[in-house]
Amino acid sequence: xxxxxxxxxxxxxxxxxxxxxxxxxxxxxxxxxxxxxxxxxxxxxxxxxxxxxxxxxxxxxxxxxxxxxxxxxxxxxxxxxxxxxxxxxxxxxxxxxxxxxxxxxxxxxxxxxxxxxxxxxxxxxxxxxxxxxxxxxxxxxxxxxxxxxxxxxxxxxxxxxxxxxxxxxxxxxxxxxxxxxxxxxxxxxxxxxxxxxxxxxxxxxxxxxxxxxxxxxxxxxxxxxxxxxxxxxxxxxxxxxxxxxxxxxxxxxxxxxxxxxxxxxxxxxxxxxxxx
Numbered sequence: 001x002x003x004x005x006x007x008x009x010x011x012x013x014x015x016x017x018x019x020x021x022x023x024x025x026x027x028x029x030x031x032x033x034x035x036x037x038x039x040x041x042x043x044x045x046x047x048x049x050x051x052x053x054x055x056x057x058x059x060x061x062x063x064x065x066x067x068x069x070x071x072x073x074x075x076x077x078x079x080x081x082x083x084x085x086x087x088x089x090x091x092x093x094x095x096x097x098x099x100x101x102x103x104x105x106x107x108x109x110x111x112x113x114x115x116x117x118x119x120x121x122x123x124x125x126x127x128x129x130x131x132x133x134x135x136x137x138x139x140x141x142x143x144x145x146x147x148x149x150x151x152x153x154x155x156x157x158x159x160x161x162x163x164x165x166x167x168x169x170x171x172x173x174x175x176x177x178x179x180x181x182x183x184x185x186x187x188x189x190x191x192x193x194x195x196x197x198x199x200x201x202x203x204x205x206x207x208x209x210x211x212x213x214x215x216x217x218x219x220x221x222x223x224x225x226x227x228x229x230x231x232x233x234x235x236x237x238x239x240x241x242x243x244x245x246x247x248x249x250x251x252x253x254x255x256x257x258x259x260x261x262x263x264x265x266x267x268x269x270x271x272x273x274x275x276x
Contacts, residue, residue: 057147060100061157061165064127064145067096069163077133078144078161085129086121093122101125103147127157128176136161140196141183146175169259181261185209186222186229188238189261198265202227202243202250238262 071092072078079091089101093115102113103126113124130144145159149170156170160183168189171177181189182196186209190196209224221230232240237260241252249271255264 057103057157058165058167060103061127061145061147061159063096063100064092065159065163065165067092067100068144068159070095077137078130078135080131080133084121085131086123086125087119088131089122089125089127089129090115090120098122101127128174128179130179132180135180140193143178143181143183143189146178149175171257171259178259178261184262186224189259191257191261191263195262195265199262240268 068078079088081087081091098113098115101122102124104111104113111124113122113126115121116123126148128146128148130142132144135144136142141160141162141164143158144161147157149156154170156168156175156178158166158168158178160166164183168178178189181191182193183189184196184199185203188199190199203224209222209229213222214220219230219232221228223229226245228244230242230244231238232242237256238254241254243250243252249269251268251270253266253268254262255266257263
């Protein structure tokens with residue numbers, strides 16, 4: 001796990017709060033200064049990691065996220081436009097160099113990434129953008145930007161509404177399908193807000209997960225408030241979540257897609273203990 005792997009319960013930002021908006025800019029600036037030390041990648045949801053992905057892409061996305069959060073701080077909303085995502089990203093053209101949007105260094109001529117100042121839009125950018133003004137303003141981190149397919153073999157860069165930058169296994173289809181997905185406090189992508197609330201139904205607002213450790217059978221466990229939560233995997237995909245407290249044991253059957261994103265949760269059983 002990279003040393004700058006943002007655990008969302010530590011850096012989750014409620015964007016309407018101006019004090020929090022200052023915090024997120026400070027956090028991103030600090031992490032950017034040390035970004036060369038490590039890559040951020042997901043190791044819980046998909047159980048895949050890579051040391052072959054070029055760090056330049058991660059550094060460029062950090063610069064974009066700094067610009068997006070600075071804009072959100074100043075305007076109390078993320079850049080957005082009815083004319084499309086490329087026009088929305090043009091709104092941060094004075095905050096970030098266009099080179100940050102270019103992951104295909106071999107492109108030249110008409111294919112190069114550039115600002116179209118006449119049309120006021122980004123041209124040939126290598127990212128998909130959510131284009132939603134209040135993304136993450138409900139306090140739940142959401143994917144707001146993602147790199148386009150084939151730029152890094154089997155991987156994609158993800159930018160979250162709270163400023164986190166992640167490296168994630170790419171889907172078979174378009175990467176844009178991940179836009180709008182939510183991130184749980186224990187580091188899983190979930191497909192929608194309903195699933196998110198089902199997943200975090202036992203978390204309090206001040207719950208912090210820590211002390212992640214791997215068991216002999218390869219499953220991963222962590223301490224989250226009053227719960228010990230263990231994640232069981234089958235063929236590198238999350239299959240069950242077992243939550244144990246002093247008074248109960250709850251088992252969730254989990255359905256995931258090819259990138260490890262949670263697409264369904266079924267409560268298998270709940271056991272209650274009576275303490276004497």
